[in-house]
Amino acid sequence: MKENTLKNINIYYSPDYLCNGYGVDTREKAGDIAASLQERPIEGIDLVAPQPAEVDLVTRVHTPRYVKALLTGRPDSLADANGIGEWSTDLRRSVFSMVGGCVESARYSLIHGVNSGSLSSGLHHARASHGSGFCTINGLAVAACDALVQGALRVLIVDLDAHGGGGTASLVEGMKGIEQIDVSVNHFDNYEDTENARIIRSSGEFYLADIEKMLQSVVDPGSIDLVIYNAGMDPHEDCSTGGAAGITTSVLAQREEMVFGWAKEHEIPVSFVLAGGYSGRKLTRRQLVDLHRLTIQAATF
Secondary structure (H helix, E strand, O other): OOOOOOOOEEEEOOHHHOOOOOOOHHHOHHHHHHHHHHHOOOOOEEEEOOOOOOHHHHOOOOOHHHHHHHHHOOOHHHHOOOOOOOOOHHHHHHHHHHHHHHHHHHHHHHHHOOOEEEOOOOOOOOOOOOOEOOEOOOHHHHHHHHHHHOOOOOEEEEEOOOOOOHHHHHHHOOOOOEEEEEEEOOOOOOOOOOOOEEEEEOOOOOHHHHHHHHHHHOOOHHHOOEEEEEOOOOOOOOOOOOOOOOOOHHHHHHHHHHHHHHHHHOOOOEEEEOOOOOOOOOOOHHHHHHHHHHHHHHHOO
């Protein structure tokens, strides 16, 4: 890992991330977050446009048949298997662009030894041969595998989305050098612990304590080259898709300080993505944007 001599951190985003018409925050909220960074800047942030993920990177974790379906839309039983809606060329552009941001952020953090992030979401439920739960390509697994190719010996995925990261767990099982810790508050995509991935099903009452427990359980954190952080905001009690009573904005702010503080203590660069977070009756899009800004703010410390 190189010494950090950089003043600002990169946040990867392109309008190509966006895909209107599906009615899902996963495909739309990145634009509002990017706009907020222009209107209400966070000191130390540079917005950078990534290149779309290359097909050979994606096929390191997904089957060639599934990747071909995402490229062509056929068969539609595969191309549409993500819970979002019917395949389109706009959706193809969106998901490959977002995964490109995951990869470039992870590379940047690994090479320069600094935090960075991508305004990507819709990642951790995707399996090798199909999508699931609004997730089409598993950018966490793609970025982690690429980090090993770039020279990392040990990559830790920290998944704090409301839902379990069972897709990622299935993809990294048996992969030397990649491990995952996962604290969820919802049963969706739960999984049994493996040698590569461990999960706690938590609640609002014990949420921060369970995250602290998971972080402290990581063996020899000083040997980790990179943390890839799936920073979901859907645990928030006002989020209708996964939220848990007692997990307030203040709790999520403490969570972000905890994660980035732990990584800083052990001198590990963090590459983060947005993960879950959904507007609705109790949570406006503006409020959701402000929740995701908590992660970006904490990354600058």
